[in-house]
Amino acid sequence: MTIAAVSSVMITLVLVGAFLSIIMNVSKLATDIENNVRIVAYMNLDVHDQEQKVTDPKDSSKQITNADYKKVYNQLTKLSDVKTIKFSSKQEQLNQLTESIPTYKLFKGDANPLYDAYIIEADSPNKVKSIAAQVQKISSINKVNYGGSSTTKIFAFAKSIRLWGIGLAALLLFMAIFLIQNTIRITIMSRQREIQIMRLVGAKNGYIRWPFFLEGAWVGLLGSIIPSLLLAWGYKIAYNSLLPSLRPQQLYLYSPSSFIPQITGIMVVIGVLIGSFGALLSMRRFLRI
Template identity: 55%
Template structure:
């Protein structure tokens, strides 16, 4: 049995070389299909990841009224700049926010911090608003435990005494939630559809190569060769076609993904987002591409030659 197995492996290599252009055509078809599949899966899975991050990263901007000094233990008397007042209402608003249900984190950002972000993003023009000319509000950035609790929590925050308004993006954020759910649903469906297309294209390409050798299969059957003996070299040949055809897609996906990760990560991190790390994603997608290529190639060979064994 072991001797036959190694003979089948040797025969499968000989068949690959002997069939020349048909082998190249099959490998090319597998390469193109798996490359498209790898790129598509990379985009879909990371888009779904970003959609989830966006969905979970929605924050409620709680703007404090201008006459409130909730985060200052002391503040300057607006009527007398030389006078310092102890703030008896220090953290009154903060404590109310923290005690609300579904609040997981509260971060303070002063109006000076808000202005600095605008200057960094939009240029030095905004520097004329420094100091007393600053028209912005102090903000408590509130994070909710679940996306569905953002809207009702924003309403409760806006009702707190001393809060000017509480914003979470309104309709735009609602659209983000819908888009996130759509991407996760249809993205997975699209991936499954592309895998099905890959199976169809690769198996049909393998079938064409088998058809070109139908006479060889029939002659082997007529001289008394067992079906298993005939089937094994073709099974292994299909697996080699899938394996060889997956090499370029794996290298391509690894290269493109590393380039994309280095390009997009800096800007995404500033927004609290990220795509899947290459060390976590690439080994999985590489194994998946190779496995799909080998399984479809080998099964495609066996299924395609069944009709020629029925004589």
């Protein structure tokens, strides 16, 4: 029966560990997607906000001081809830497009039709829409792009993922408690005669309860060893397989070096606590006078 109890704990914790790993990482990816939403403010073609010298409109061969140098940037820095502001020249954007399509040199020999832009990151994803509205009011801004309705859907999706994740995690823990406790209860019931004999010779409840408490803890601990090893091995494989496809989108799973000790600790604690306290709860009926 002890082997059966350890096996039951083992199977249950394998399922719990696998599903918790999936739920936690999916929730993290949803948060990363949410945090990757940026506001891109495109400036008018005649605005040279990051150039101290500009071409004289009256004499193309002459450079003059730019009276509007960093005028837009200074207005952006005054906005509340802004975390970072990064300038992206139209040439940088053209280079990025060219790199993403290496077999086709865009606008080669032609004038660059793109706009200089500021990439703005908000302190909180929920502030993106309000910041975009404020940026649009700046006179030198031609267009503001933050995803619009798609961004709202992303935020809603991320929120639902986190809520469902918490719900599924709670359900999994409840199932683990139920399955492990029932198995330990059957183990104790098989030793009912032993408990009755100890009571008949005058053993106190604490004396009877303590060995079963320790046995339940050991059952939980032994049952968590193999699931922890399997999870560590499987998670490293999954992480290395998915990282190349997620990295270009600035999405990352939890690092194995930090995640594996964390999830392993969770499974060991679940196994030991459910095993020990499950044994105590299962013995209550046998210790009643």
